[in-house]
Amino acid sequence: MRKRASRKHDTDGDAPKDEGVTEGVSFKVASSRGLLFGGSASAIVAASACVLLAVQAWHSDQVEPSLIVAAISVAIGTLCGWQLLFWRFVRRTLDPVNEVASRLSSTAQADELHPLDTKERNNVGGFVGSLDVLVSAAKEARESSLELEFANRVLLHERDRVRSVINSIGEGVLAVGLDERVIFANRAVEQFLSLPANEATGKPLHECVRDPHVASLLNGDGDMAPDTGDGIEVSLERHDSSSAFSVTVSTVTNGGNEVTGKCVVFRDIADTKRAEQARQDFVNSVAHELRTPLTSIKAYVELLIDGEARDADAQREFYNVIYEETDRLNRLIDNLLNMSRMELGTVVVNRTPTRLKKLIEDSLAAVESQITKKQLQLKVDLPDRLPAVEVDKDMMNVVLVNVLGNAVKYTPNSGCISISSTSTPDEILVHVSDTGIGIGEEDLARIFDKFYRCSAKPNADVPGSGLGLCIARQVMRLHGGDIRVSSRVGEGAQFTMVIPRSALVTSLGDYEHEGPNDSGR
Amino acid sequence: MKGPTILVVDDEPYIRYVISRKLQRAGYEVRTACDGVEALQLVAEVGAALVITDLMMPNMDGFELSAACRADPRTREIPIIVLTGSVVTTAQIQRKMESLSNISCVRKPFSPRELLRTVKELVPEGNGNTS
Numbered sequence: 001m002r003k004r005a006s007r008k009h010d011t012d013g014d015a016p017k018d019e020g021v022t023e024g025v026s027f028k029v030a031s032s033r034g035l036l037f038g039g040s041a042s043a044i045v046a047a048s049a050c051v052l053l054a055v056q057a058w059h060s061d062q063v064e065p066s067l068i069v070a071a072i073s074v075a076i077g078t079l080c081g082w083q084l085l086f087w088r089f090v091r092r093t094l095d096p097v098n099e100v101a102s103r104l105s106s107t108a109q110a111d112e113l114h115p116l117d118t119k120e121r122n123n124v125g126g127f128v129g130s131l132d133v134l135v136s137a138a139k140e141a142r143e144s145s146l147e148l149e150f151a152n153r154v155l156l157h158e159r160d161r162v163r164s165v166i167n168s169i170g171e172g173v174l175a176v177g178l179d180e181r182v183i184f185a186n187r188a189v190e191q192f193l194s195l196p197a198n199e200a201t202g203k204p205l206h207e208c209v210r211d212p213h214v215a216s217l218l219n220g221d222g223d224m225a226p227d228t229g230d231g232i233e234v235s236l237e238r239h240d241s242s243s244a245f246s247v248t249v250s251t252v253t254n255g256g257n258e259v260t261g262k263c264v265v266f267r268d269i270a271d272t273k274r275a276e277q278a279r280q281d282f283v284n285s286v287a288h289e290l291r292t293p294l295t296s297i298k299a300y301v302e303l304l305i306d307g308e309a310r311d312a313d314a315q316r317e318f319y320n321v322i323y324e325e326t327d328r329l330n331r332l333i334d335n336l337l338n339m340s341r342m343e344l345g346t347v348v349v350n351r352t353p354t355r356l357k358k359l360i361e362d363s364l365a366a367v368e369s370q371i372t373k374k375q376l377q378l379k380v381d382l383p384d385r386l387p388a389v390e391v392d393k394d395m396m397n398v399v400l401v402n403v404l405g406n407a408v409k410y411t412p413n414s415g416c417i418s419i420s421s422t423s424t425p426d427e428i429l430v431h432v433s434d435t436g437i438g439i440g441e442e443d444l445a446r447i448f449d450k451f452y453r454c455s456a457k458p459n460a461d462v463p464g465s466g467l468g469l470c471i472a473r474q475v476m477r478l479h480g481g482d483i484r485v486s487s488r489v490g491e492g493a494q495f496t497m498v499i500p501r502s503a504l505v506t507s508l509g510d511y512e513h514e515g516p517n518d519s520g521r
Numbered sequence: 522m523k524g525p526t527i528l529v530v531d532d533e534p535y536i537r538y539v540i541s542r543k544l545q546r547a548g549y550e551v552r553t554a555c556d557g558v559e560a561l562q563l564v565a566e567v568g569a570a571l572v573i574t575d576l577m578m579p580n581m582d583g584f585e586l587s588a589a590c591r592a593d594p595r596t597r598e599i600p601i602i603v604l605t606g607s608v609v610t611t612a613q614i615q616r617k618m619e620s621l622s623n624i625s626c627v628r629k630p631f632s633p634r635e636l637l638r639t640v641k642e643l644v645p646e647g648n649g650n651t652s
Contacts, residue, residue, distance in 0.1 A: 285577075291629045292536070292606060294630045296533065298631075299633050300535070302633055306634065321535055
C-alpha cells in the first residue's frame with residue numbers, strides 16, 4: 001500500500017478507498033471475534049452457575065454427592081461442548097473472511113487490480129461480491145488516473161516543445177489577450193520591449209513595448225486597426241540607430257471565428273534594408289559606370305558628325321577617345337560578369353601548372369603600351385628560378401593586369417613601377433610597387449570594396465570602375481591566397497599577391513626550373 | 522568681349538573636354554572642375570552664369586554642390602544643370618532638390634548639341650559675365 005500510495009499521491013484518491021475497504025473487513029472480523037468471546041463468556045457463566053448450584057447443594061447436605069459430581073460434570077461437559085461447537089462455528093465463519101481480507105490487502109498492494117476470486121463464497125459471497133465491485137471501481141479509477149497522468153505528460157511535453165520553437169525563432173513574438181495584456185513573449189522580442197520577456201507576461205501591451213510610436217500604434221491610437229483583416233504590417237525605419245523593423249499584428253481565433261486575442265510579430269529588417277540599399281547602390285553604380293564611356297562615345301561621335309573636328313589631328317584624337325572608351329565599356333562588362341560569377345560561386349577555377357615567370361611576363365606585356373605612353377620606368381626584379389604554380393592562368397592574368405594597370409594609372413609620367421617576387425616558408429609573394437600618388441589611410445580600408453574609388457583629388461582624372469581590385473582579391477582568395485596593400489599618400493603603393501605554397505607544383509620537374517639555362521633538363 | 526562664364530564639373534576628363542569645347546565654340550567662357558569641392562571654390566571666387574555638374578563625383582557630389590550653391594547668397598541665383606547617368610529618375614532628383622530652385626536635369630548619355638540648346642535658353646550669349 002505504501003508503494004502505490006507514494007506513486008499516486010499527487011494524482012488520485014483511490015488509495016484511501018482501498019484502506020477503507022481493508023478497515024471494514026477488519027471491523028467485521030473483530031465483531032465476529034466479539035461474538036465468539038461473548039458465547040464463551042455465557043458458557044462459562046452457565047458452567048459457573050452449575051458449579052455454584054453444586055456447591056450450594058453440597059452444603060445443604062440434602063443432595064446426593066454423586067448428583068453433585070454429575071452436575072459438575074454436566075457443567076464441565078456443557079462448557080467443553082459449547083466451546084467446541086463455538087470454535088467450529090467461528091472457524092467456518094471467519095476463515096473465508098480472513099482469506100478475503102488477506103487477498104484484499106495483497107490486491108491493494110499489487111500493481112494490477114484483480115477480482116478477489118476466493119474459493120469459498122457460500123457464506124461471504126455477497127460480501128466478496130460487493131468488495132469486487134469496489135475493487136473494479138478502484139481499478140477503473142486507477143487506470144483513468146494513469147491515462148490522465150500520461151495525457152498530462154504529453155501536454156507538458158507539447159507545451160515545452162511549442163515554447164522552445166517559438167523561443168528559437170528570430171522574430172519577436174508577443175501573444176496578447178483580449179484584455180490587451182501579454183500572454184506570452186518569446187526571447188527574441190526582448191529587444192523591442194522595455195522589460196525582460198518573462199516579466200512582460202500579464203502586463204498591458206503598451207507598457208511593455210519600448211518604442212512609444214509602436215506602443216501607440218498597437219494600442220489602436222494610430223492609423224492601424226489591429227482587429228481588421230489577417231495582419232497589418234507596420235514598417236518602421238529607424239535611421240538614427242541603423243535599425244529597421246516591421247511589426248505585424250494578426251488576429252488569433254480559437255479555430256472557429258471567435259477572436260481570442262492577437263499575435264504581434266516584430267521582425268528585424270535592418271539586414272534586408274541594408275542588402276536592398278547595397279543592391280540599389282550597386283545597380284546605380286553599374287548604370288553610372290556604363291553610361292560614362294557611353295556618354296563620351298556619343299558626344300565625340302556627335303562632334304565628328306557635326307564636322308566640328310576639321311583637321312586630321314583632332315579627328316584622330318576623337319576617334320582614339322571613342323576607341324578607348326569602347327574598350328573601357330567592354331572591360332567593365334567583363335569585370336561585371338567575372339564578379340557576378342564569383343559572387344554566385346559559379347566560377348570554375350581551372351587550375352593548370354603554370355610558370356609564375358611566364359604569368360608575370362604576359363601581364364607585363366599587356367600593360368607595356370601604357371607604360372611606354374607615360375614614359376614610366378619599369379624595374380623587374382625576379383629570382384632566376386621561380387616556381388611553377390597550379391593556378392587558373394586567365395584569372396591570375398586578370399589579377400596581375402589589374403594591379404599593374406592600377407600602378408600605371410596612378411603613377412604620374414616618368415614615375416617608376418617595379419615588380420618583384422619573394423617567398424616565405426608558407427607563401428610565394430609577388431610585389432607590385434609604384435611611385436604614384438599613394439593611398440590614404442581611409443581609402444586603404446575600403447580599396448578592395450566593390451566600386452570603391454579613392455577620393456584623392458588627382459584620381460578624379462583617372463578613369464576606372466572600382467572593380468579591378470575587388471576582382472583581384474576575389475580571385476586570389478579563390479586560390480587560397482590573398483592580396484595585401486601598403487601605402488601612404490604621396491609615397492606610392494605596394495600591392496602584394498600572396499600565393500599559398502599549397503599551389504606549388506611539386507611533381508612536375510619540367511615546371512620547377514625556369515630560364516633558358518634550365519630548359520634543356 | 523568675353524561671353525558669360527560657365528562652370529563645367531565632372532570627374533571624367535573626356536566629358537569635361539567635350540562640353541568645354543562645345544560651349545567655347547558657342548562663345549562662352551568655360552571653367553572646369555573635377556569635383557564639387559573644387560567647383561565650389563571656383564564659383565565663389567570667380568562666379569559663373571551657369572553651373573553644369575555631374576551627379577556622382579568623389580569628394581562632393583552634384584547634390585551637395587547644388588545645395589551648397591543655394592546656401593550661399595553669392596551663388597544662390599546661379600542656374601544649375603545636373604548631368605546624371607544613374608538610375609535615379611528626374612522626378613527623384615527633383616524631389617531631392619525640391620528646396621533648390623532653378624535646377625534642370627540632363628540625362629547621360631547626352632547630346633552636346635542639345636546640351637548647348639539648354640544652356641542657350643538659360644544663359645543667352647553675349648549677356649556678359651554676371652559676376
